[in-house]
Amino acid sequence: MTGFRTFHDFIGLQSFLKEQVHTTTLGLVPTMGALHIGHISLIDRALEENDIVVVTIFVNPKQFNNPNDLKNYPRVPEKDLALLKVYDRVVVCMPSVDAVYPIDDPYKKVELGLLDKVLEGEFRPGHFDGVAHVVHNLMYFSGSSKAYFGLKDIQQLSVINYMVKSSGLSVEVVACETVRDEHGLALSSRNLLLNKTQHHEALIIHTTLNFVKSNIKSLGLKETLQQAKVLFNKGTLSLEYLEVVDRETFGPYKIGSTNNVCCISAFCENVRLIDNILLSIVVYLLYFSLKLTTPWIEKSCFQRLKSFSPLV
Numbered sequence: 386m387t388g389f390r391t392f393h394d395f396i397g398l399q400s401f402l403k404e405q406v407h408t409t410t411l412g413l414v415p416t417m418g419a420l421h422i423g424h425i426s427l428i429d430r431a432l433e434e435n436d437i438v439v440v441t442i443f444v445n446p447k448q449f450n451n452p453n454d455l456k457n458y459p460r461v462p463e464k465d466l467a468l469l470k471v472y473d474r475v476v477v478c479m480p481s482v483d484a485v486y487p488i489d490d491p492y493k494k495v496e497l498g499l500l501d502k503v504l505e506g507e508f509r510p511g512h513f514d515g516v517a518h519v520v521h522n523l524m525y526f527s528g529s530s531k532a533y534f535g536l537k538d539i540q541q542l543s544v545i546n547y548m549v550k551s552s553g554l555s556v557e558v559v560a561c562e563t564v565r566d567e568h569g570l571a572l573s574s575r576n577l578l579l580n581k582t583q584h585h586e587a588l589i590i591h592t593t594l595n596f597v598k599s600n601i602k603s604l605g606l607k608e609t610l611q612q613a614k615v616l617f618n619k620g621t622l623s624l625e626y627l628e629v630v631d632r633e634t635f636g637p638y639k640i641g642s643t644n645n646v647c648c649i650s651a652f653c654e655n656v657r658l659i660d661n662i663l664l665s666i667v668v669y670l671l672y673f674s675l676k677l678t679t680p681w682i683e684k685s686c687f688q689r690l691k692s693f694s695p696l697v
Contacts, residue, residue, distance in 0.1 A: 389470045391477045394484045395526040398439070398476065402528065410435040413529035413556075415520060418442040419459040419574035420468055423564035427533040430561050432474060439527045440469060442479045447486075447515030454657070459577045478527070485522050492521045495551045497544060503635050504626055504648055505540045505659070516541055517548040524549070524556045532556050537563045537571045539646055539661045543633055563660075565591070571660045578656045587653045589620035593627065594662040597647045601629070601664060606638050617651075625650040625657070632663065 392398040402411065412435035414427045431438040442465055449455035462479065469475055494514070500506060501513045524532055534542050546558050564572045569591035570584065579587060593613050601609045606629055617624055629638040632646040639645065645664040650657065 389472060389475060389477075391466065391479065393479050393481070395478065395480060398478050398527065401476065402437070402439075405437060408436040410437075410531070411527070411529045412438040413524060413527050413532040414438060414440045415523050415532065415534075416440060416442055417444045417458065417574065418465050419461055419577055420465045421564075421572045421574065421576070423535055423537070423572035425468075426564050427535060427561050428469075428472070428475065430559065431531070431533045432472070434559075435531060437474050437476060438472075439476050439478055439529060441523050441527070442477065443485060443519070443523070445485075445515055445519040446482065447518055448512050449515070450509050450511050457578070457655075459574055461577075485519060485526075490522070491525050492518050493552065494518075495548050497547060500540065500544050500547060500635055503630070504628060504650070508625055508650065513541070513544045517544055520545050521548055521552055521554065524554055529556055531559055533559045533561055535561050535563060536663075537573070537660060539632060540635060540648065543635060546633075571658075573658065575656055575658060579653060583653045583656070586621045587651075587658055589617055589622055590649055590651055590658060590660050593617045594647055594649060594660060597627075597629065598662050598664050601647075606640075621653075622658075623652040625652065629664065 390401060392401065402408065412431035414424065414431055416424050428438060428440060442462065444455070444458055444460060446455055449458075466477065469477055495517055497506070497513055497517065506513055520532070532545075534545060536542065542558070542560055549556055549558055566572060568584075568588055570576065570587055571591070576584070576587075593616055596613050596616055597609055600612070604612065610627060610629070614624065614627060617627065627647070627649045629645055629647045630636060631639065631642065632644045643665040646661050647664060648659070648661040650659045652658075
């Protein structure tokens with residue numbers, strides 16, 4: 386394959402991929418657009434491990450339980466495509482709703498159990514049903530052998546792993562580290578909705594998570610969460626939840642477990658932000674300074690990234 390390609394349905398994508406006779410591995414990076422360096426890190430990882438990478442851009446209506454959230458979700462397809470055109474082994478698919486959810490839909494609903502009842506499942510009813518459905522179909526129609534997701538949406542990652550296993554898909558789910566800006570805020574497409582003041586206020590999220598990680602051993606779960614909430618409430622954001630759970634099952638916190646994760650959701654005015662921190666293992670985070678150390682980001686490409694946010 387040479388050159389950048391864009392498709393708007395799976396028929397054209399599948400036909401093109403069949404012509405790539407020397408392709409043995411195909412990676413998938415599902416996105417809802419409004420791309421940032423977090424997405425780019427997923428694409429880079431996928432390109433390291435696959436011959437061709439399919440990047441999907443699809444704002445999935447099934448995973449929005451709030452119509453206003455769906456309406457206000459940032460959509461910048463021209464900027465997304467301009468950013469992706471620097472790659473010659475990336476294929477972009479921007480399918481319609483009818484293409485993703487055809488009449489002969491291949492998805493058989495997976496019962497998600499506890500994963501769909503706590504934290505994001507509790508506060509966004511139906512959200513994970515929509516996530517499981519769309520990711521299944523994107524994997525199915527693209528024919529990918531690997532799919533790449535960020536750890537920032539760690540509950541979503543557990544849902545996807547569970548769906549893949551339950552559905553019998555032959556796709557390896559690859560978890561990639563959270564990418565943060567130079568101040569510690571996890572990169573998210575929703576950050577585009579924050580002004581500079583709000584961005585600064587949102588840093589309390591990462592500060593609170595670090596407090597939990599630093600103190601849970603000495604203070605215990607209950608006292609740590611109580612003090613963390615006091616710390617959080619010194620800021621201006623509205624806390625939705627702050628909990629410590631098992632990162633795979635999302636069951637209760639277990640002392641001494643290596644699977645514990647602290648998850649948080651908060652509102653910065655009308656913008657909902659989520660984040661998490663793993664408590665028992667060292668995680669090497671990728672920072673926004675990637676622009677200084679990663680060879681693929683040429684100056685012209687970074688100039689495109691600057692148009693996404695005044696904070697760059």
